[in-house]
Amino acid sequence: MPSQPGGGVTAARIADLTDRAAAAHVAARPRTAAALAAAAGAWLGTVPMHWMRDWPQPFPLLVARAKGAVLEDIDGHRIDDFCLGDTGAMFGHSPPPVARALRAQAGRGLTCMLPCEDTLAVGALLSERFGPFRWQIATTATDANRFALRIARAVTGRPKVLVFNGCYHGTVDETMVRLRDGRTEARPGLVGQVADLGATAVAVEFNDLAAVDAALAAGDVAAVLTEPVMTNSCMVLPDPGFHQGLRDLTRRHGALLMIDETHTISTGLGGYTRVHGLAPDIFVLGKCVAGGLAAAVWGLSPELADRFASYNASRPAGHSGMGTTLSANMLQFAALRATLAEVMTPANYARMEAGAERLQAGLARAIAAHAAPWHVVRVGARVEFICAPGPLRNGSEAEAAHAPALEAAIHARLLNRGCLIAPFHNMMLVSPATTRAQIDRLIAAFSATLAELFA
Numbered sequence: 481m482p483s484q485p486g487g488g489v490t491a492a493r494i495a496d497l498t499d500r501a502a503a504a505h506v507a508a509r510p511r512t513a514a515a516l517a518a519a520a521g522a523w524l525g526t527v528p529m530h531w532m533r534d535w536p537q538p539f540p541l542l543v544a545r546a547k548g549a550v551l552e553d554i555d556g557h558r559i560d561d562f563c564l565g566d567t568g569a570m571f572g573h574s575p576p577p578v579a580r581a582l583r584a585q586a587g588r589g590l591t592c593m594l595p596c597e598d599t600l601a602v603g604a605l606l607s608e609r610f611g612p613f614r615w616q617i618a619t620t621a622t623d624a625n626r627f628a629l630r631i632a633r634a635v636t637g638r639p640k641v642l643v644f645n646g647c648y649h650g651t652v653d654e655t656m657v658r659l660r661d662g663r664t665e666a667r668p669g670l671v672g673q674v675a676d677l678g679a680t681a682v683a684v685e686f687n688d689l690a691a692v693d694a695a696l697a698a699g700d701v702a703a704v705l706t707e708p709v710m711t712n713s714c715m716v717l718p719d720p721g722f723h724q725g726l727r728d729l730t731r732r733h734g735a736l737l738m739i740d741e742t743h744t745i746s747t748g749l750g751g752y753t754r755v756h757g758l759a760p761d762i763f764v765l766g767k768c769v770a771g772g773l774a775a776a777v778w779g780l781s782p783e784l785a786d787r788f789a790s791y792n793a794s795r796p797a798g799h800s801g802m803g804t805t806l807s808a809n810m811l812q813f814a815a816l817r818a819t820l821a822e823v824m825t826p827a828n829y830a831r832m833e834a835g836a837e838r839l840q841a842g843l844a845r846a847i848a849a850h851a852a853p854w855h856v857v858r859v860g861a862r863v864e865f866i867c868a869p870g871p872l873r874n875g876s877e878a879e880a881a882h883a884p885a886l887e888a889a890i891h892a893r894l895l896n897r898g899c900l901i902a903p904f905h906n907m908m909l910v911s912p913a914t915t916r917a918q919i920d921r922l923i924a925a926f927s928a929t930l931a932e933l934f935a
């Protein structure tokens with residue numbers, strides 16, 4: 481892999497494209513600009529969540545409506561949405577069964593700290609879809625990971641989590657680390673960071689079983705926490721045998737294996753775990769599991785659940801350190817039930833897979849036509865173009881392949897052409913609602929953008 485990603489696109493060309501994209505964005509959205517200016521001042525940093533400013537445009541879209549795979553902004557533009565809320569809406573915006581279930585539940589209570597009949601149905605559906613885990617509900621995947629990590633520590637009596645360099649599992653403090661010169665250290669930029677994260681985490685490179693073995697041999701790792709495919713840097717696929725190796729090593733060293741399926745649920749029915757026959761001790765899934773409503777699930781294997789029950793019976797009385805008041809509310813159960821039963825279906829996954837294959841092939845053709853030293857990678861409905869040669873093998877290679885200014889210019893030009901992709905990386909999702917015409921428009925927009933870059 482070259483040290484310079486991008487494949488020879490000059491800084492001047494990137495700057496020119498960025499300027500043209502910004503000018504086109506501003507010219508096309510006078511109402512949005514005026515509305516944002518009129519409301520300025522209320523939010524800390526202009527928006528209610530900082531990542532709403534992470535898009536490459538001079539100002540964000542103001543969404544009037546999101547339905548299926550289309551966003552409409554208040555200036556009347558219809559946008560083909562391949563970001564899909566960065567997976568929260570991977571099954572399309574407001575899937576009809578979920579919208580119906582939410583409408584029905586909305587008049588019957590929203591939250592009451594008690595189970596309902598949907599709770600019982602959801603438990604059974606979770607096991608049917610993902611395997612015979614013992615389930616808990618959280619509101620975000622971040623929380624699900626945090627709570628599951630507590631269980632791992634409690635049951636093993638060990639302090640650390642092993643994560644892979646370049647990982648992201650939500651804003652779980654312990655995982656905000658990186659590997660530098662063989663040491664695990666806090667990532668730069670963490671706001672108000674106090675604790676020494678090296679005391680509670682160890683980072684090694686993905687696809688490096690020897691490093692995993694060495695780290696686990698220290699005997700202080702409670703769990704290995706990993707995505708099946710690294711999706712939060714430039715996408716990194718596991719080497720053949722990597723997951724089996726992780727399972728063998730964790731068993732040998734008495735650590736737990738925790739699989740975070742929050743993004744790789746794109747793989748197919750039951751996520752990467754089911755499709756590839758993984759056998760984790762802990763299974764975590766958030767984002768799209770309730771069709772776009774905030775909910776996450778985490779499950780323990782029956783054996784681990786029994787170990788936890790023994791621990792739980794012996795611990796002193798007091799707060800467990802897990803739980804948020806609105807988790808496991810009735811609205812979540814309505815949405816979970818509808819999603820699991822009527823949206824996460826074989827037919828929908830088949831549509832997503834076919835569409836994503838078409839997108840992958842079209843993007844690869846465009847890259848080849850321009851002889852760009854780039855590549856395309858896919859895990860089910862999740863497709864990513866990477867502005868460097870591939871395949872990438874670990875987080876360090878993924879970091880080196882990332883070309884922020886170039887990628888921002890591409891994203892901005894794609895939006896000028898009516899296609900939205902995820903802001904942080906070059907990720908595109910194909911939902912069951914995404915049409916062939918939308919996919920072909922994205923391929924055409926990508927080709928036109930490459931033509932500008934490599935002219």
Ligand SMILES: Cc1ncc(COP(=O)(O)O)c(C=O)c1O
Binds near residue numbers: 622650707741766
């Ligand atoms: C693999 C993975 N796990 C967990 C999370 C956290 O999800 P949330 O932001 O919903 O807490 C993310 C978010 O991007 C993720 O990619």
